[in-house]
Amino acid sequence: MDDKERDDPEATELSAESSWKLGGDSDGAYFFGGSDRESSILSEFGWNFRPDETGFDRIGPDLAGNEEEKLCPESATGSPVVCGGGTAVGSGPGGEASASNPSVSSSSSEDHPEKSTASGVNKPPVETASKVRKKGQKRIRQPRFAFMTRSEVDHLEDGYRWRKYGQKAVKNSPFPRSYYRCTNSKCMVKKRVERSSEDPTIVITTYEGQHCHHTVGFPRGGLISHEAAFTSQLIPSSASQFHYPGVQFPQQNPLSTITQLRQVPGEARESPSLPQPNPPRLPTDEGLLGDMVPPGMRNR
DNA sequence: CGGATTTGACCAGCGC
DNA sequence: GCGCTGGTCAAATCCG
Numbered sequence: 176m177d178d179k180e181r182d183d184p185e186a187t188e189l190s191a192e193s194s195w196k197l198g199g200d201s202d203g204a205y206f207f208g209g210s211d212r213e214s215s216i217l218s219e220f221g222w223n224f225r226p227d228e229t230g231f232d233r234i235g236p237d238l239a240g241n242e243e244e245k246l247c248p249e250s251a252t253g254s255p256v257v258c259g260g261g262t263a264v265g266s267g268p269g270g271e272a273s274a275s276n277p278s279v280s281s282s283s284s285e286d287h288p289e290k291s292t293a294s295g296v297n298k299p300p301v302e303t304a305s306k307v308r309k310k311g312q313k314r315i316r317q318p319r320f321a322f323m324t325r326s327e328v329d330h331l332e333d334g335y336r337w338r339k340y341g342q343k344a345v346k347n348s349p350f351p352r353s354y355y356r357c358t359n360s361k362c363m364v365k366k367r368v369e370r371s372s373e374d375p376t377i378v379i380t381t382y383e384g385q386h387c388h389h390t391v392g393f394p395r396g397g398l399i400s401h402e403a404a405f406t407s408q409l410i411p412s413s414a415s416q417f418h419y420p421g422v423q424f425p426q427q428n429p430l431s432t433i434t435q436l437r438q439v440p441g442e443a444r445e446s447p448s449l450p451q452p453n454p455p456r457l458p459t460d461e462g463l464l465g466d467m468v469p470p471g472m473r474n475r
Numbered sequence: 476c477g478g479a480t481t482t483g484a485c486c487a488g489c490g491c
Numbered sequence: 492g493c494g495c496t497g498g499t500c501a502a503a504t505c506c507g
Contacts, residue, residue: 339480340498341481342480342481343496345497354497354498354499358478476507477507478507479507480504481505482503483501483502484501485498486497486499487499488497488498489496
C-alpha cells in the first residue's frame, strides 16, 4: 500500500473530493484538484508538482532518483514518442527495454510469481516465493498517474486488455476499488479503478507502471474513437490529467480540452463544460500522449 | 473448456 | 506490539 495514501488524511479523501476543479496560480500552473488540495492529491498518487518556466506544472512520479527521466528527450522535441519514465519501463514504444531495466525487474517480481503450492485458504505457514521476495526486499513502486473521468462504467476502455485481480473496499468510500493488471504477461502495468465517494459519476483511474507493448487494437481496426470507446468524458474542469510517459490512451481524447487550457493559462480556470469536437486523429501508437501533453509541457 | 471475474484470506507497512 | 488499511493471491465461480 501506499503509505502516503494512507497517512495523508486529505489524500484518503481524494475520492470524496467534491470540488474538483482546474486550479492554477498566477503563473498559469494547472493543478489536479482545487486550491490547497493539490498537494494532498498529488501525495495520494505519490507525485510531485514542479512549476517550470513554461508555467505549466510538471507532473511526475515521486520516485527517488528518477525525476529527470520522467520525460524523455523525444518529448522535449514535441515528438510523439512515448517514452519511459521514472523507474518504469525505460523504453519507447514497444518498451522492450523493460526487461533490461533493473528496477523494473525488481518491481515486476509479483508478475513472475514463482508461486509454490501455497494456496489461499488454509494456507500452510509456508510462504510463497513471491511473499518471500516481498519480505526480503522493499516493494518498489512504479510511477503512477491518475485521472478522473465522468463515466457510467467503472472500467474504461483504454486500448489495453486488463485482468481484474482484486477488489477491495477502501476507507472513506462506499465504493470498492478494483485492481487490474495488464493481460500481457510481460507487461507490469497495473491500474486501480474507483469511484469518487461524493460524486459517483466520477471514476478515478490510477495507472502504475508502463506498458511494454502496443495497444491491442480494436475490431474496427486501429484505434476507436473516443465517443465509441467511452460513454464518458474526462472532467474538463478537473484537469484531471497527468502526463505520464508511456501510458497511452488510444481512444480517449479529451486532449483538445487540455490543450486549450494550457494554451490560455490566464483563462484556464473556466473550463469548457463539454469536450471539444475531436479533430481528426492519426491512429498512432503514441496514444493520447501527444494530445494529452502539449509539446511544450513535455519539454522536460 | 479456457479465460475472466469474484471473493475471502493473507501479507506488508505504517501509526499509535 | 497491535490494529488498521491497501494491495495481492488464488481457489471457486462465472461466462462466452
